[in-house]
Structure formats: C-alpha cells, structure tokens
Amino acid sequence: MVTMNDVAKRAGVSIATVSFVLSGAKPISAATRERVETAMRELGYRRNPVGAALARGRTNIIALLYPALQRPATGSVMGFFTSAAARAQELGRNLVLWPISNDAGEAAALANTGLVDGVLLMEVQLEDARVEALRPGTTPFALIGRTRDTAGLTFVDVDFEASMSEAVAALDGLGHRRIAFVTGNWGDLHLEDHGAAERSRACFRTEMARRGVRKPLIVPCAENSLDGRRLGRTLITEHPELTALVVMNEHAAPGIVMGLRDAGRRVPDDVSIISIGSSANMAGMADPPLSFMRTPGEELGRLGVDAIIERIENAGAEPPAVLLACEMQPGATLVRVRPGD
Amino acid sequence: MVTMNDVAKRAGVSIATVSFVLSGAKPISAATRERVETAMRELGYRRNPVGAALARGRTNIIALLYPALQRPATGSVMGFFTSAAARAQELGRNLVLWPISNDAGEAAALANTGLVDGVLLMEVQLEDARVEALRPGTTPFALIGRTRDTAGLTFVDVDFEASMSEAVAALDGLGHRRIAFVTGNWGDLHLEDHGAAERSRACFRTEMARRGVRKPLIVPCAENSLDGRRLGRTLITEHPELTALVVMNEHAAPGIVMGLRDAGRRVPDDVSIISIGSSANMAGMADPPLSFMRTPGEELGRLGVDAIIERIENAGAEPPAVLLACEMQPGATLVRVRPGD
DNA sequence: TTGAAAGCGATACCAA
DNA sequence: TTGGTATCGCTTTCAA
Numbered sequence: 001m002v003t004m005n006d007v008a009k010r011a012g013v014s015i016a017t018v019s020f021v022l023s024g025a026k027p028i029s030a031a032t033r034e035r036v037e038t039a040m041r042e043l044g045y046r047r048n049p050v051g052a053a054l055a056r057g058r059t060n061i062i063a064l065l066y067p068a069l070q071r072p073a074t075g076s077v078m079g080f081f082t083s084a085a086a087r088a089q090e091l092g093r094n095l096v097l098w099p100i101s102n103d104a105g106e107a108a109a110l111a112n113t114g115l116v117d118g119v120l121l122m123e124v125q126l127e128d129a130r131v132e133a134l135r136p137g138t139t140p141f142a143l144i145g146r147t148r149d150t151a152g153l154t155f156v157d158v159d160f161e162a163s164m165s166e167a168v169a170a171l172d173g174l175g176h177r178r179i180a181f182v183t184g185n186w187g188d189l190h191l192e193d194h195g196a197a198e199r200s201r202a203c204f205r206t207e208m209a210r211r212g213v214r215k216p217l218i219v220p221c222a223e224n225s226l227d228g229r230r231l232g233r234t235l236i237t238e239h240p241e242l243t244a245l246v247v248m249n250e251h252a253a254p255g256i257v258m259g260l261r262d263a264g265r266r267v268p269d270d271v272s273i274i275s276i277g278s279s280a281n282m283a284g285m286a287d288p289p290l291s292f293m294r295t296p297g298e299e300l301g302r303l304g305v306d307a308i309i310e311r312i313e314n315a316g317a318e319p320p321a322v323l324l325a326c327e328m329q330p331g332a333t334l335v336r337v338r339p340g341d
Numbered sequence: 342m343v344t345m346n347d348v349a350k351r352a353g354v355s356i357a358t359v360s361f362v363l364s365g366a367k368p369i370s371a372a373t374r375e376r377v378e379t380a381m382r383e384l385g386y387r388r389n390p391v392g393a394a395l396a397r398g399r400t401n402i403i404a405l406l407y408p409a410l411q412r413p414a415t416g417s418v419m420g421f422f423t424s425a426a427a428r429a430q431e432l433g434r435n436l437v438l439w440p441i442s443n444d445a446g447e448a449a450a451l452a453n454t455g456l457v458d459g460v461l462l463m464e465v466q467l468e469d470a471r472v473e474a475l476r477p478g479t480t481p482f483a484l485i486g487r488t489r490d491t492a493g494l495t496f497v498d499v500d501f502e503a504s505m506s507e508a509v510a511a512l513d514g515l516g517h518r519r520i521a522f523v524t525g526n527w528g529d530l531h532l533e534d535h536g537a538a539e540r541s542r543a544c545f546r547t548e549m550a551r552r553g554v555r556k557p558l559i560v561p562c563a564e565n566s567l568d569g570r571r572l573g574r575t576l577i578t579e580h581p582e583l584t585a586l587v588v589m590n591e592h593a594a595p596g597i598v599m600g601l602r603d604a605g606r607r608v609p610d611d612v613s614i615i616s617i618g619s620s621a622n623m624a625g626m627a628d629p630p631l632s633f634m635r636t637p638g639e640e641l642g643r644l645g646v647d648a649i650i651e652r653i654e655n656a657g658a659e660p661p662a663v664l665l666a667c668e669m670q671p672g673a674t675l676v677r678v679r680p681g682d
Numbered sequence: 683t684t685g686a687a688a689g690c691g692a693t694a695c696c697a698a
Numbered sequence: 699t700t701g702g703t704a705t706c707g708c709t710t711t712c713a714a
Contacts, residue, residue, distance in 0.1 A: 001453070001455065001691090003690090003691060003692085004691065004692060005691080013700075013701085014700070014701045014702070015691090015692080015693095015701090015702095016693085016694080016700070016701055016702075016703090017699090017700060017701075018692095019692065019693060019694080020693095020694090020699095020700085022692090023693080023694095025693085025694075026694090026699080026700085027699065028699070028700085029699060029700090032699080032700080046450060046453060046454055047454070047691090047692075048454055048455050048690090048691050048692070049454050049455070049456050049692095050391060050394045050395050050400065050454075050455050050456060050690085050691075050692090051395055051690070051691025051692040051693090051706095052691075052692050052693075053391045053692090053706090054391050054392055054395050054690085054691075054692075054693090054705090054706045054707065054708090055691075055692045055693040055694080055705075055706055056692080056693060056694090056706085057706075059391070063437075068419075068422065068423045068426050068427075077419060078409075078418060078419060081409065081438070081440070082409045082440070085409050085440035086409075086440075089440075094439075095440065096404075096437040096438060096439050096440075097422070097437060097438035098435070098437050099422070099423070099426035099427075099430075099436065099437075099438075109387055112342070112387065113387060113388075113389055113390050113391070114342070114389055114390075114391050114706095114707090115390050115391060224621075224622045224625060225622060225625035225626045226621075226622075226625045226630070229625075251622065254595070254626050255625065255626070258628045261628075280565075281565045281566060281592065284565060284566035284567045284570075284596065285566045285595050285596070285626045287599045287602075287628070289567070342707090344706090344707060344708085345707065345708065346707080354684075354685085355684070355685045355686075356685090356707090356708075356709095357684070357685055357686075357687090357709085357710080358683090358684060358685075359708095360708065360709060360710080361683090361684085361709095361710095363708095364709080366709085366710080367683080367684085367710095368683065369683070369684085370683060370684090373683080373684080388707085388708075389706090389707050389708070390708095391706085391707075391708090392690095392706070392707030392708040392709090393707075393708050393709075394690090394708090395689095395690045395691065395692090395706085395707075395708070395709090396689080396690055396707075396708045396709040396710080397690085397708080397709060397710090398690070398709095455690095455691090
C-alpha cells in the first residue's frame with residue numbers, strides 16, 4: 001500500500017505538505033502542489049480512510065441502520081436506500097446499509113465507536129429502545145419514522161394522518177360509508193409499537209367517527225399475496241355490507257383483489273379499493289390496477305440524508321423534522337358506490 | 342470516549358494487558374483479567390474499531406457492492422442481503438451493503454483503501470470492468486454471478502443452465518413444444534452483457550433444438566407488471582400457436598398472465614407458464630399462482646459470505662466456486678397440453 | 683504473566 | 699509557504 005510517506009519522499013516534501021495538498025486546509029504554492037500531485041499519480045496513491053478517520057475523528061460514512069435480521073426487508077427499503085445513497089454521494093459522503101439487530105445496544109455501539117459520522121434509523125417504533133440508547137451519545141442520528149414523543153429528535157416520516165384523511169375523503173366523496181381498513185402485520189412487532197400502524201389506525205377511526213361510524217372495521221394481514229387472498233375472501237364473506245377497503249399493505253393488496261373475486265365480488269363495481277403507501281409496480285400487480293397513494297420513499301431518502309448531514313455539521317441548530325404525505329395516483333379501483341348499497 | 346488507557350489506569354495494568362484480555366491473544370491470570378473486566382464494565386468501555394483496524398490492518402467489514410445508482414434494486418437483493426448479513430454476523434464479521442457506480446475505478450478504490458477486508462460483487466456482467474480492476478489488487482473479492490471466463494475467480498451463482506433445462510423438460514413432459522421464453526430487460530445494460538440472460542437464452546435454444554425446434558421465440562420485457570401485461574397481450578396475439586411460456590422475469594410474470602387473459606386466453610388451460618428465478622411472494626401475485634422455480638437467494642447469500650471469508654483467511658487456497666439451481670415449486674400454471682394443440 | 687514501546691496512516695498545531 | 703512532530707486508539711513484538 002502506498003502511504004503519504006511514500007508520496008512525500010518522492011515529491012521531496014514533508015508529509016504535512018502532502019496532507020495539506022490533499023485537504024486544501026493550507027495554501028500551497030503551485031509548484032509544490034504540482035510536484036506532490038505528480039508523485040501521487042505516479043505512485044497511484046489513495047488516502048487511507050482508516051488512518052484519516054483515526055486522526056480526524058470522522059469517516060465520511062453514514063450508516064443506514066436496518067433491522068434486517070428481525071424483519072427481512074421488502075423492496076421499498078431499496079428505493080429508499082437507492083435515493084439516499086445517491087444524495088449522499090452528491091454531498092461527498094458514503095451511505096451504507098448496515099444490518100443490525102433491534103437490540104438497542106448494537107446501534108449505540110456502532111454509533112459510538114467512531115466508525116460512522118452519523119446514523120439513520122429505519123423501522124422506528126413508537127417506543128424505541130435504540131433511540132433511547134443513542135440519545136446520550138454524541139453521534140448524530142436521525143429517524144426514518146417517528147417515536148411517540150419526538151421532542152428534540154431529527155426525523156423524516158410519511159404523514160400517515162394526511163394520507164389516510166385524503167383516502168377516506170376520496171371514498172367518502174364517492175358515497176362510501178361502509179369501509180374497512182386492512183393494515184399490515186409488522187412481523188413479530190406488536191402492532192401497537194409500530195408508528196405507521198398506530199397513527200393510521202387512529203386517524204382512520206377519527207375520520208370514520210366524523211362521518212358517523214363509531215367502530216369501523218380494522219383488520220391486520222400478513223404482508224404477502226397469499227395471505228391477502230385469504231383475507232379478501234373471508235373479509236367480504238363475513239362483512240358483505242362493505243363497499244370499500246382502505247389497504248395499507250402493498251404486498252397483500254393484489255391478493256385481496258383476487259380474494260374478493262374468489263368470493264364473487266367484482267372490483268371496483270362491488271368493492272372499491274385504495275392502497276395507501278404503495279409503489280406503482282405493486283399497485284400494477286393487481287387486476288385491475290389499484291388506485292393508490294404513492295409512498296414518497298425516494299423523497300424521504302434524500303431528505304433523510306440532508307437531515308442527518310445537517311445534524312452532523314450543525315449540531316447546535318434546531319433538529320429538522322419533515323413529514324411528507326403519500327400522493328394520490330390514478331388507478332382503476334375507485335368508483336362511486338352503487339345506489340342502493 | 343473511554344479508551345484502553347482509561348481502562349488500564351483504572352485496573353492498574355498496562356494497555357497491553359487490556360488488549361490481551363480483549364483479544365485473548367495471550368494468557369492472562371484470572372485475577373488480572375477480573376480486574377480489567379471490572380474496569381471495562383464500570384467505565385462502559387468499547388473497543389474503538391478504527392484504532393484496531395489501523396493497527397491490525399483489518400476492519401472486519403465486508404462490503405456487498407451493489408450498483409444501486411445505475412440499477413435501482415429489487416426485492417430479491419434484499420433477501421440476499423439479509424441472509425448474507427446474518428451469516429456474516431454468525432462469523433463475527435460485519436456485512437454492509439455499499440452502493441457504488443458501475444465505474445470500475447470506484448470498486449477498486451474502495452477495496453484498496455483498507456476500509457474493508459473483502460468485497461462481494463453483485464450484478465456481475467459477462468465482461469466486467471470491475472473484476473479486471475480488482476484483480477491486480479490485494480483485497481480479496483468474490484462474485485455473486487459470473488464473468489464469461491471464471492478462471493481464478495471466486496464466485497457463487499445461480500445455475501441457470503440446470504434451471505432452464507429442468508423447466509423445459511417439465512413443459513416437454515406435458516406435451517408442450519410451442520414454447521416462448523420471456524427474459525428480463527436488465528436496465529441500460531446490453532442484454533448480451535448480462536450473464537443470467539445470455540446463459541439462459543443459450544440454454545433455452547439448446548434445449549429446444551434438441552427437441553427439434555430451431556428458432557424458438559425469445560422476447561425481452563421490462564421488469565414490471567404493466568409492461569408484462571402489455572407483452573402478454575401482444576405476444577399471444579402475434580403468436581397464437583404458443584402453448585407455453587418460460588418466464589425469467591418475476592416482476593413481469595403476474596402482468597403477463599393478465600395480458601394473456603386480456604387477449605382471451607386462459608391460464609393454464611390455454612397457456613402454461615413456468616416462472617424461473619422467482620420468489621414465492623411474486624409467484625403468488627398472479628392469478629392463478631404461478632408454478633415457479635425459486636431463486637436460491639438466501640442460500641447464495643450464505644455461501645457468498647462463506648466464500649469471501651475463506652478467501653480472506655486462506656488466500657492461497659483454491660478459490661471456491663459454487664453453482665446452485667433454482668428449485669421447482671408447485672403452482673397452478675402447469676398443465677398437459679390440450680390434444681389438438 | 684505482564685509491560686514498554688514501536689508502529690499503523692493521516693491530521694493539524696506550532697515553529698520556522 | 700513548508701516542516702517537525704505529537705496525537706488519534708489499538709496491536710504486537712520483545713524483554714523482563
């Protein structure tokens with residue numbers, strides 16, 4: 001491995017000078033800079049980030065912490081990751097996806113070792129032990145998602161309340177009142193711990209109550225098409241009065257449509273469906289293609305990186321907090337309720 | 342930050358002793374070990390991996406290089422990543438997903454800075470500049486996939502030939518002869534550069550030729566349901582004689598089924614389908630659920646990690662090379678051809 | 683069984 | 699504008 005020393009020797013300067021050329025921290029005469037750069041080129045020198053990290057206390061690496069070992073990841077994580085990585089690169093940082101157990105200690109351990117400049121936490125729960133473990137440390141962190149109490153925390157999250165309100169309003173505008181809400185079933189987590197689940201359920205209840213429905217139907221479903229199909233069948237059989245479904249479970253949604261059809265209901269003629277928090281590709285897996293509200297995953301990826309970098313560079317400032325609603329996309333599963341229904 | 346020095350002082354020993362206790366590299370008396378461990382606990386000490394990496398020349402980090410910026414990732418990457426991460430953890434390593442451009446220099450740069458002990462390359466092309474860039478370096482690397490010439494390389498890959506042969510044999514056994522092959526359309530890459538595509542196409546041709554079909558139909562399709570649907574419609578309209586499809590494009594497959602139905606063909610009564618290299622979840626998105634051959638993604642993740650670690654620890658040995666075929670899974674889209682067809 | 687000390691590669695302060 | 703050098707935190711050799 002070529003070191004700074006090699007470069008310095010070859011250029012006939014001190015390693016301090018080489019370092020200054022590299023970092024631009026001090027003015028260097030054009031002549032010496034030229035000599036140093038030539039030496040670097042000839043030797044194929046690359047700065048060793050480990051040495052630099054030890055000396056500077058910074059690595060330029062941001063870790064996107066994902067509890068992959070507990071919750072095998074879905075495709076939406078990748079969209080997020082991709083845009084976050086691109087944004088980090090634009091800003092001269094490295095963003096890596098770091099699998100981690102949900103064990104609070106592990107996150108704090110990684111953060112406080114100096115291996116990374118900051119961390120982004122995914123799959124945040126309402127009461128999240130990792131957040132409590134990171135708080136006392138000095139390494140900046142930001143959440144993708146939110147805990148219940150967000151005071152003093154940096155986060156970017158989907159605005160589930162706004163999305164849900166818009167979805168219910170859309171159905172309401174088409175005359176639907178008998179609406180069920182199908183949520184996800186977030187792995188081993190207790191549903192109550194999952195922010196997206198709890199916030200959207202609460203909002204669904206509120207919106208329905210405002211429209212005179214006191215105890216609206218809310219059912220969880222595992223996140224895959226087969227369970228979706230099963231659920232679609234039983235749900236409509238047990239609750240034949242339903243005219244519409246709000247689904248927040250993109251992987252189950254296409255199966256649900258099949259299940260309804262299995263049970264003799266047509267979509268959307270008999271039952272309208274709106275899928276909240278979906279990708280276009282998943283919505284297109286259903287027949288007919290689902291009317292859906294797009295998860296702003298890519299936007300959040302970018303914003304999450306901006307937020308953590310802001311935190312790293314400007315620790316004193318007000319912590320950024322961003323909420324972004326899903327955006328309604330056209331589809332073929334939303335129609336006016338039939339008169340008489 | 343608590344350092345080894347703090348621990349040493351508190352325990353009344355030298356930092357060398359602390360290091361030995363931590364690494365177990367040298368025998369330490371029970372009494373001293375006890376004192377050191379107590380001090381570590383009381384101070385909440387954690388070894389700084391940056392310092393350790395600099396001293397040892399090893400970081401215990403393995404990078405899974407993914408060209409995320411060129412080719413936004415699909416869900417199957419995550420399955421692979423998850424199992425690889427779990428395996429790495431079992432073996433005391435960290436596996437991180439590192440986005441990288443397909444630019445050869447970038448991969449080599451990362452590898453040769455000492456930041457990672459080894460790299461796993463994903464989305465390998467038949468002629469892959471990254472491989473050539475990594476070859477001369479000293480950092481071990483392994484491929485997920487294969488280049489055309491694999492001499493001296495460590496790799497784990499799907500055995501497309503075996504999988505394709507089995508798929509065609511299955512259709513053949515049911516009397517199908519008029520079979521088309523729908524491949525993926527790997528982003529901006531020229532199809533010819535993609536190993537999976539080329540190997541499976543060649544194998545399809547061979548298998549069909551052996552059965553007396555000289556120029557079998559092979560069509561690419563973008564990897565999403567909407568394009569799949571479009572393709573299904575036009576394909577069967579332009580080639581009404583087809584009785585079966587081999588699909589190697591899990592995201593398009595459910596759409597293809599819809600497209601066939603749009604064109605008035607029933608699946609599987611009129612057209613049988615087998616999806617090669619799919620996950621159960623995607624196969625279940627179709628109605629009826631697809632007969633498919635499962636991508637051994639999780640197995641490959643584990644084996645890939647084993648391979649790169651073997652390479653790191655035992656640089657002299659024969660480079661491991663692993664091929665794993667997809668495994669046939671039951672579904673509802675495979676039936677005997679109708680007499681007369 | 684333990685300790686002193688020489689690195690690992692780079693940064694940055696203090697002098698010159 | 700440049701150089702000498704202490705320093706970051708840990709590993710490991712050599713001596714004791």
